[in-house]
Amino acid sequence: xxxxxxxxxxxxxxxxxxxxxxxxxxxxxxxxxxxxxxxxxxxxxxxxxxxxxxxxxxxxxxxxxxxxxxxxxxxxxxxxxxxxxxxxxxxxxxxxxxxxxxxxxxxxxxxxxxxxxxxxxxxxxxxxxxxxxxxxxxxxxxxxxxxxxxxxxxxxxxxxxxxxxxxxx
Amino acid sequence: xxxxxxxxxxxxxxxxxxxxxxxxxxxxxxxxxxxxxxxxxxxxxxxxxxxxxxxxxxxxxxxxxxxxxxxxxxxxxxxxxxxxxxxxxxxxxxxxxxxxxxxxxxxxxxxxxxxxxxxxxxxxxxxxxxxxxxxxxxxxxxxxxxxxxxxxxxxxxxxxxxxxxxxxxxxxxxxxxxxxxxxxxxxxxxxxxxxxxxxxxxxxxxxxxxxxxxxxxxxxxxxxxxxxxxxxxxxxxxxxxxxxxxxxxxxxxxxxxxxxxxxxxxxxxxxxxxxxxxxxxxxxxxxxxxxxxxxxxxxxxxxxxxxxxxxxxxxxxxxxxxxxxxxxxxxxxxxxxxxxxxxxxxxxxxxxxxxxxxxxxxxxxxxxxxxxxxxxxxxxxxxxxxxxxxxxxxxxxxxxxxxxxxxxxxxxxxxxxxxxxxxxxxxxxxxxxxxxxxxxxxxxxxxxxxxxxxxxxxxxxxxxxxxxxxxxxxxxxxxxxxxxxxxxxxxxxxxxxxxxxxxxxxxxxxxxxxxxxxxxxxxxxxxxxxxxxxxxxxxxxxxxxxxxxxxxxxxxxxxxxxxxxxxxxxxxxxxxxxxxxxxxxxxxxxxxxxxxxxxxxxxxxxxxxxxxxxxxxxxxxxxxxxxxxxxxxxxxxxxxxxxxxxxxxxxxxxxxxxxxxxxxxxxxxxxxxxxxxxxxxxxxxxxxxxxxxxxxxxxxxxxxxxxxxxxxxxxxxxxxxxxxxxxxxxxxxxxxxxxxxxxxxxxxxxxxxxxxxxxxxxxxxxxxxx
Numbered sequence: 001x002x003x004x005x006x007x008x009x010x011x012x013x014x015x016x017x018x019x020x021x022x023x024x025x026x027x028x029x030x031x032x033x034x035x036x037x038x039x040x041x042x043x044x045x046x047x048x049x050x051x052x053x054x055x056x057x058x059x060x061x062x063x064x065x066x067x068x069x070x071x072x073x074x075x076x077x078x079x080x081x082x083x084x085x086x087x088x089x090x091x092x093x094x095x096x097x098x099x100x101x102x103x104x105x106x107x108x109x110x111x112x113x114x115x116x117x118x119x120x121x122x123x124x125x126x127x128x129x130x131x132x133x134x135x136x137x138x139x140x141x142x143x144x145x146x147x148x149x150x151x152x153x154x155x156x157x158x159x160x161x162x163x164x165x166x167x168x169x
Numbered sequence: 170x171x172x173x174x175x176x177x178x179x180x181x182x183x184x185x186x187x188x189x190x191x192x193x194x195x196x197x198x199x200x201x202x203x204x205x206x207x208x209x210x211x212x213x214x215x216x217x218x219x220x221x222x223x224x225x226x227x228x229x230x231x232x233x234x235x236x237x238x239x240x241x242x243x244x245x246x247x248x249x250x251x252x253x254x255x256x257x258x259x260x261x262x263x264x265x266x267x268x269x270x271x272x273x274x275x276x277x278x279x280x281x282x283x284x285x286x287x288x289x290x291x292x293x294x295x296x297x298x299x300x301x302x303x304x305x306x307x308x309x310x311x312x313x314x315x316x317x318x319x320x321x322x323x324x325x326x327x328x329x330x331x332x333x334x335x336x337x338x339x340x341x342x343x344x345x346x347x348x349x350x351x352x353x354x355x356x357x358x359x360x361x362x363x364x365x366x367x368x369x370x371x372x373x374x375x376x377x378x379x380x381x382x383x384x385x386x387x388x389x390x391x392x393x394x395x396x397x398x399x400x401x402x403x404x405x406x407x408x409x410x411x412x413x414x415x416x417x418x419x420x421x422x423x424x425x426x427x428x429x430x431x432x433x434x435x436x437x438x439x440x441x442x443x444x445x446x447x448x449x450x451x452x453x454x455x456x457x458x459x460x461x462x463x464x465x466x467x468x469x470x471x472x473x474x475x476x477x478x479x480x481x482x483x484x485x486x487x488x489x490x491x492x493x494x495x496x497x498x499x500x501x502x503x504x505x506x507x508x509x510x511x512x513x514x515x516x517x518x519x520x521x522x523x524x525x526x527x528x529x530x531x532x533x534x535x536x537x538x539x540x541x542x543x544x545x546x547x548x549x550x551x552x553x554x555x556x557x558x559x560x561x562x563x564x565x566x567x568x569x570x571x572x573x574x575x576x577x578x579x580x581x582x583x584x585x586x587x588x589x590x591x592x593x594x595x596x597x598x599x600x601x602x603x604x605x606x607x608x609x610x611x612x613x614x615x616x617x618x619x620x621x622x623x624x625x626x627x628x629x630x631x632x633x634x635x636x637x638x639x640x641x642x643x644x645x646x647x648x649x650x651x652x653x654x655x656x657x658x659x660x661x662x663x664x665x666x667x668x669x670x671x672x673x674x675x676x677x678x679x680x681x682x683x684x685x686x687x688x689x690x691x692x693x694x695x696x697x698x699x700x701x702x703x704x705x706x707x708x709x710x711x712x713x714x715x716x717x718x719x720x721x722x723x724x725x726x727x728x729x730x731x732x733x734x735x736x737x738x739x740x741x742x743x744x745x746x747x748x749x750x751x752x753x754x755x756x757x758x759x760x761x762x763x764x765x766x767x768x769x770x771x772x773x774x775x776x777x778x779x780x781x782x783x784x785x786x787x788x789x790x791x792x793x794x795x796x797x798x799x800x801x802x803x804x805x806x807x808x809x810x811x812x813x814x815x816x817x818x819x820x821x822x823x824x825x826x827x828x829x830x831x832x833x834x835x836x837x838x839x840x841x842x843x844x845x846x847x848x849x850x851x852x853x854x855x856x857x858x859x860x861x862x863x864x865x866x867x868x869x870x871x872x873x874x875x876x877x878x879x880x881x882x883x884x885x886x887x888x889x890x891x892x893x894x895x896x897x898x899x900x901x902x903x904x905x906x907x908x909x910x911x912x913x914x915x916x917x918x919x920x921x922x923x924x925x926x927x928x929x930x931x932x933x934x935x936x937x938x939x
Contacts, residue, residue, distance in 0.1 A: 022320075032224065035229070036393065038472060042705045090214065097391045139879075140879040147878060149444070153842075
């Protein structure tokens with residue numbers, strides 16, 4: 001079975017040890033997905049698999065067989081070729097060095113879907129309400145798996161709020 | 170640092186003290202302090218779109234044919250020698266191209282140490298690397314494996330068997346204090362300051378506090394791991410590196426491998442966070458050596474664990490601060506003594522004892538710091554070196570003193586704020602810390618703070634407010650250069666081997682060049698990040714912006730002269746001297762008669778030139794010798810502490826900064842916030858855990874070393890005085906590091922205000938509040 005990466009079918013690697021992250025970066029040269037810790041602790045390698053966010057460093061490439069993988073390079077862009085969230089990151093300065101940024105963006109796109117689904121989080125007060133209000137605390141909690149060391153946190157949350165407002169979530 | 174250095178610095182200061190200000194750099198305030206078009210604006214990062222697309226290329230991402238991947242084996246003991254080494258299984262493993270150990274490593278000189286005397290040196294330690302069987306710290310590399318794939322290299326590394334002969338290592342801080350050494354100087358200052366009989370004033374004072382503050386070993390942990398893609402090409406060396414010291418790395422590698430400086434190229438257009446860590450460490454050197462032996466390109470991308478074993482951090486500190494004051498709060502004595510770890514092979518100072526020398530006027534000082542020499546990895550500079558741990562101790566002590574006197578902590582600072590350098594008596598170039606306090610206090614709502622601790626409660630939560638000063642010195646590096654080229658369409662191109670690791674270097678210097686040369690932004694490009702470009706010093710000491718600004722300013726002066734020469738006599742500018750023209754509308758024009766003007770494109774066209782190129786250089790920073798030049802800040806924190814668990818949640822932070830003029834409001838805000846968030850981590854969670862029995866770092870992952878996550882970071886308000894410093898290019902001082910200073914103290918002071926508990930030992934973990 002093949003792996004669908006940004007719409008292109010690719011063969012899984014011969015070496016079973018290859019992570020999805022290394023497949024992307026070293027084999028396919030899709031280096032927009034970043035390696036920060038290779039241990040699932042920083043979120044820089046976050047990609048979308050069948051629409052859900054996964055840590056590609058903790059995912060073997062073989063586990064992605066038959067799945068649809070989308071990386072930062074494959075996000076649907078608008079007129080200027082940027083996804084609305086990417087545009088919001090630039091506008092709100094939700095980045096400095098830019099290394100955690102693709103992971104933050106992929107993570108936030110899937111997080112928006114989790115919010116829409118009504119998945120509760122650690123800071124959700126009413127688990128029975130059915131619908132969720134995307135407060136800054138909710139966004140922060142849900143984005144806490146994506147570390148940033150430059151300290152762009154405020155801008156990242158601002159950017160995500162902007163996207164949620166634009167898409168009516 | 171030596172007694173000789175003290176004598177030289179003292180002599181230069183004495184001479185410069187007598188030189189008229191107008192002769193020195195900044196003698197005439199930079200006209201761009203007020204004449205701003207692009208500067209001071211909100212331009213978004215020019216590399217923002219590439220970064221959000223993942224298209225900005227980092228060092229481990231440079232495509233390379235025939236590449237080998239490196240994996241390291243680290244020593245498991247702190248001191249001794251390698252007795253047995255069996256690499257046969259690794260050599261026989263699939264895909265392995267080379268195993269390098271001290272048996273076959275090429276001869277390499279020790280790294281030339283980073284310092285002010287050689288700006289092309291970047292060594293953080295002066296130890297031989299893989300030249301003998303000796304083990305000098307726990308984590309030192311004992312073998313390098315190169316293989317066709319990363320998986321093969323990592324697996325083969327596990328097959329290497331190393332036997333050690335260990336000897337007793339010195340790895341215990343408490344024990345080491347007994348034999349601590351006392352350096353003569355601390356950066357460019359004398360280490361020991363004894364002025365005005367502090368001991369006696371302490372004994373006689375109406376109010377005093379005397380306490381010991383400790384801060385742990387901390388690591389930078391940029392999200393991009395250290396990485397290099399290395400290739401030897403026809404005897405020349407090309408290193409795509411993640412570095413904040415491009416020329417320092419190139420110069421050092423040339424020295425270590427016996428090459429001409431021109432035969433080493435270091436390229437580093439994007440760095441995924443540095444904070445002081447992205448300098449020259451063993452991994453680049455070993456990667457270059459292995460690439461040479463294997464005669465193939467090599468990629469070194471450190472694992473998070475290897476980063477902790479090979480990249481130094483900020484030393485732990487133990488600081489005693491004693492303050493004495495009158496009943497009206499006037500400081501009578503300031504004593505600041507303490508210890509940090511600095512192995513004898515380590516280069517970087519952690520000058521925490523410098524903090525108390527500039528912030529407050531005081532009648533007497535008794536200051537000195539000592540270093541413990543241990544068998545550990547060398548230190549490195551980490552965001553706000555010195556002042557970051559230093560402000561924790563001094564600013565907690567100020568809060569304690571205010572409480573003892575029964576005075577508002579801001580009022581105590583107001584009564585003692587320095588109006589000139591408290592030690593040398595030199596005038597400030599500009600200083601307005603209390604204006605920063607006033608701005609910050611108003612935004613924060615300081616008037617709502619209750620002086621009595623433990624008075625505000627919401628359920629299980631005790632609410633507290635705290636404040637603290639921050640400070641960091643101004644620095645401008647000599648030698649930093651730019652090439653400014655005007656092309657035949659009159660567009661301007663600025664090039665320098667400067668660094669981008671999130672500061673917005675190119676974004677801001679583009680604004681600067683546009684304003685300096687009288688052009689709109691879209692007619693200026695800035696290229697940085699490669700040693701083939703004109704020399705730039707490191708991105709450190711919050712110096713890069715001022716240094717580049719001085720270089721562009723110098724280049725603009727040369728351009729005027731060259732343009733007038735090229736313009737000749739058939740120009741409306743004919744007869745005007747350089748001082749009589751200014752840049753405007755993409756050309757030169759007469760200051761008195763703006764109708765006399767000619768565009769760059771026209772001047773070049775008439776003179777038959779395709780382009781005009783000049784190099785400008787940042788000269789000797791004599792202004793820092795004549796003037797006391799420090800940025801300051803006022804940090805405010807409101808937090809809550811759970812009475813049940815001891816958990817601290819920071820509700821909000823306000824930082825008000827006095828750093829001269831702000832050049833880009835958007836990127837500056839981000840940089841200040843980023844610094845404060847590192848201070849937040851220092852206050853609450855960050856600690857590198859050392860097993861003192863073995864000298865081995867235990868917290869070698871981001872799951873064990875806790876940096877702030879989104880839920881830890883509140884909304885942060887940033888304000889600034891925007892008062893220009895008349896002695897600096899653009900009226901600006903550096904802003905990269907000051908954000909980190911004073912934050913941990915503001916948080917600890919807020920914890921005291923909330924709970925009445927004074928925790929003097931960072932980080933402020935839950936156990937310390939129960």
